[in-house]
Amino acid sequence: MSDSRDPIVFTGSGIVCGAGGSVAEVWEKLSSGETAVRTFTQFDPAKWPVQVASEVLLSDRELVSDRKLHKTISRTDMFGIYAAEQALADSGLPAHRDALPEAEQATWNDRTGLVVGTGGGNYKSNYDYLPLMTEAEASSDGALHHFGKELxxxxxxxxxxxxxxxxxxxxxxxxxxxxxxxxxxxxxCSSGILAVAEAAYLIENGEAERMAAAGHDSPFEPEMVYYYHKLGLMSGEAPRPFDASRDGTVFGEGSAALVLEKESEATARGAKVIGEFLGFGCCNEATGIVDLADDGNGVSRAIEEALANAGITKDEVGLICAHGNGNQASDRTEAMGIQRVFGDQIPPVTAFKWCYGHLIAASGIADIVMTLEALRQGIAPGVATWKEVDPAIGAFPVSSANVAPKSKIALVICRGFGGMNVVVAVRARD
Amino acid sequence: MASSPKRRIAVTGLGLVTPVGNDVDTTWSALLAGKSGAAPITNFDASGFSTTFGAEVKGFDPETAIPNRKLLKYASKSHRFALAAASQALADAGIAPTEADSHRWGLAVGAGMLSVDYEDLKVVHRHAAADGNFNADGLMDPEFPGNPLAFCRWQANAGQALLTKQFGIRGYASSVHTACASGGQAIGTALKVMRRGQCDFMLAGGFDSMLNPLGISGFCLLGALSTDNDNPSGASRPFDLTRNGFVLGEGSGFLVLEDWDRAVARGAKIYAELAGDGNSLSAYRITDSPPDGNGPIQAIHQALGDAGITTGEVDYVNAHGTSTQMNDRSECAALKAVFADRISEVRVSSTKSSMGHLIAAAGAVEAAVCCLAIRDGIAPVNANYGTPDPDCDVNLVIGAPVKMKIRAALSNSLGFGGSNSSLVFRNPEEVQA
Structure with a gap:
């Protein structure tokens, strides 16, 4: 989709998750096989069947220094603001804008856009109403009447x-x-990765000169753990994508962000270019809220659409960063979708949720940020928790050890509730 | 910049479930009559709340309105409105995804904020917070009756999931939320998806229902709602000097979008061309609207530019017009800045004066209203208007709807937090001329 004469490039990235507060910190964990899935601390794990998550360890002050803002935003927002501003700072755009003549700054601001992918809400936000509910339920003049009156x-x-x-x-x-x-x-789940794809299109379509795309989420909270566990989606330890014995996923929390602009603009201002957005595909399986198509057709259709949109052939793909959430059905159907497109010529496959957990709305964009780093380093981090080939999947090039990507081009796959499959194609620059 | 000419997109189907009617015809007749959908709240005991009325959907029977009843258990109230309105829109367009083309169909929806039912929160309260303080171990109580269906209904994209499943939509799908601008943004997203050739057909719309105890609580706390409890039907009075807050509504609106040439070739009835989409951030304050319209101005300009038309071709503006002091003033400042000398020639009305504010559904429902206004050559009335506000001296449609040729209509949606969405619809006669 991106015009090959003036591609849309990434000029900044940012991330915060359980594995760290910068691309370098997260890369250190990913590339050394160290998981950031740990016993969680935000509530007492003792009585819970699941006792691990990948929590962000930075304090609120470290995430957002303006304390006044803490009262008017929630935890997930802190992650999003942190990563978005880190990516913007990394791109050098704010400093570039501030150095422009004042008369040009208003137009510059009008031509600078944002797309954010978010989880949409948390159960715990409603707990602010619980003390009032105790009083209301004990009230003699009608619980709701009292609730409304004292609100x-x-x-x-x-x-x-x-x-x-x-x-x-x-x-x-x-x-x-x-x-x-x-x-x-x-x-x-597909919120953050779609934010990147839509941001790229807004530049291509001339609606903005430059965009920041961010995804953020804080799915790790008691009710979410309870329901994911009840639905059989949670593992009790770091997830094992594509491993025969995989038994579920684990929540992470955090945010990732990318800055996009046209290469000509980036070059003109002397910005470093970390990669190119090549194209994307988005296909629904029409299977409802939590069910998956049993043949992975959404995955293969989204891959084909992304390749066509990017104007590349499957042979050019040097790495696949899979969704790999560690669930039996999801990983199996994802592998089927990949196999359908690539046959027996599948490039190395990796997946990162074993390291920083499942960031839900931020998962796909976090995977893009770290895939770009992997391509730049020339190292595809292994799935450190992977041990054994799943006979239901068969031959599949995933390994626990780091390997070398076959080229600078990668596909990042993101799947989600609602039958969603999104695939983004990127090319790294050194 | 895309160099090829923009693909032309037709609106060929409409569906509405609103506080003034559970289908398009009933809603449109009520809007033309300036009938109010506001009344004392009946769905729950609202007597203690600072606002005791709202614009509820009335007499809605999901069993007859929704084709696949098996989906009902997964569907919250707003999802039910969406399934019904989307069914209407597809029936109206006379097309639906088939096995052969389902992958060329897409969906873009503006979904309401996640809100937990009071009754569901009560269950959590009973087991995990009887004293008011949440203790996670309460969820591990073997008696805790956690309901996975409620969990499914609560997912951010549950509406998207139910709609794609209901209609077998297998192409692009997304769900957006920018508060009160959500519905407009969803339709704008659909326009982009079609223009870039990713889909040939889109179902686009919005749905919301915050008329429940916890939903209305947030707005009451913020002081955003009108408190004219003794006069619900007159409470939503956009641009009137005495306006004092918005009236919370609920419902859904959907449009079927189709490639123009294809729609013409199949002899489809075309309501309008969905011609342009513009978005901006006010980047002003989280609750306040910029008094000079800086923010909405850019969204309107971008939408007109995207549509390839000038301000001289816009005859009607369906305003965001929430009936709050600041928002209406900010929007008028923006309209005056954009239309300049022509401002007196452009007719303006906010149909929120009748329907109330449908929040995430508002932009989609009002997009449908623009299509109907173009089709019938009639600008709906800005109801309940009495006292002029010198800051809102735009050419409002007052007292009765106005018969007029509408060459192009502009629909504004300005969300909390400063997300602004503008859409431009063109009269098919203008397009073919």
Missing amino acids: GNQVTPMWLLKNLPNNVLCHVGIRGQYKGTNACITNQ
Whole structure:
């Protein structure tokens, strides 16, 4: 999709997750086979069947230094603001803007856009209502009547603002004065990866000169762990993508972000280019909220669409970063989809959730950020928890050891609830 | 910049479930009559809340409105509105995904904020927070009746999932949320997906229902709702000097979008061309609207530019017009800045004066209203208007709808947090001329 004469390139990236607060920190863990899935601390794991997650260890102050803002945003927003601003700083765009003549800055801001992919909400946000509920349920004049009457006295007036799904979009915009085109995608797992694809298109379509794309989520909370476990989706230890004995996924939390612009613009301002956006595919399986097609047709269709959109052949792909969430059915059907396209010529396959857990809305974009780093380093990190070939999958080039990508081009696959399959093709630059 | 001419996109089907009607015809008649959908809340005991009324959907029977009843258990109220409105839109267009073309069909929806039912939260409260403080171990109580269906309904893209499954849509699918701009952004997303050739047909719309105890709580806490509890039907009065907040509504609107040439070739009825989409961030304050319209102005300009038309071709604006002091003033400032000398020639109305504010569904429902206004050559009324506000001196449609040729209509949606979405619809006669 990207015009080969003036490709859309990545000029900045940022990440925060359980494995660290920068690309370098996360790369260190990924490339050395060290998982950041640990016993969780945000609530007492003792009575829980699942006791691990990949929690962000940075404090609120480290994530967002402006303490006033802490009262009006939630934990997931802190991750998003952190990663988005890290990526923007990495691209050098804010400094470039500030050095422009003042008369040009307003136009520059109007032509700078943001697309954010977010989880959309957390159960725990509603716990602010629990103390009032205790009182209301004991009240003699009707529980709801009492609840409504006392609401303003007991719950923060900021409740709605704290929990707006588009908070990262708004606050990154306000803090940086970015006023261009924008979107906030709430499509569960595929939110963040779609943010990258839509941001690239907004530049291609001339709606913005430059875009930041971010994905953020904080799925790790008690009710989410409870329901994922009840649905048989949770493992009790670091996930083992594509391994015969895999038994589920584990939650992470965090955010990742990328800055995109045309190469001509990046070159003109002397920016470093870390990679190219080549194209993407997005296909639904029409299977409802949690079910998967049993033949992986959404995966293969999305790969084919991404290859065609990128204008590349499957032989040019040197690495696949799979969704690989560690669930039996999801990994099996994903492998089937990959096998259908690549036959017995599959490039090395890796997947990163064994390291930083499943970031849900941020998972796909985090995988793009780290895949670009892997391609730049010339190292495809192994799936450190992988041990044994799954006979139901058969021959599949996944390994526990690091290997070399076959080329600088990778596909990143992201699957999600709602029958979603999104594939993004990228090429790294040194 | 894309060098090839933009692919032309037709609107060929509409579906609506709104507080003033559970289908397109009923809603449109009510809007033309300036009928209010606001009344005291009946779905729950709202007597203690600072606002006790809203614009509820009335007499909606999901069993008859939704084709696949097996999906009902996975569907929250807003999902049910969506399934019904989307079914109407496809029936109206006379097309639906088939085995052969389902991968060329896409979906883009503006979904409401996730809100937990009071009754579901009560279950958590009983087992894990009886004293008001949440203790996660309560969920491990063997008696805790965690309901996976409620979990499914609560997923951010549950609406997207149910719609793609219901209709067998197998191409692009996405769900967006930018507060009150969600519906407009979803339709804009669909336009982009079709223009870049990723799909040949899109179902695009929005759905929301926050008229429940926890949904309305957030707005009451923020003080955003009108508190005219003794006069619900007159409470939503956009651009009137005495306006004092919006009226919370619920419902859904869907459009079927189709490649123009293909629609013409099959002899489809074409409501309008979905011609342009513009988005901007106000980057001003999280709750406040920029008084000078800086933000909405850029979105409108971008939408007009995307549509390839000038301000001289816009005859009607379906305003965001929420009936809050600041938002209406900011929007008028933007309209005056954009239309300049022509501002008195452009007719403006906010149909939120009748329907209330459908939040994530608003932009989609109002997009459908623009299509109907173009089709019938009639600008719907800005109901409940009495006292002029010198800051809102745009040419409002007051008292009765106005018969007029509408060459192009502009629909604005301005969300909390400063996301602005503008859409441009063109009259098919203008397109063919």
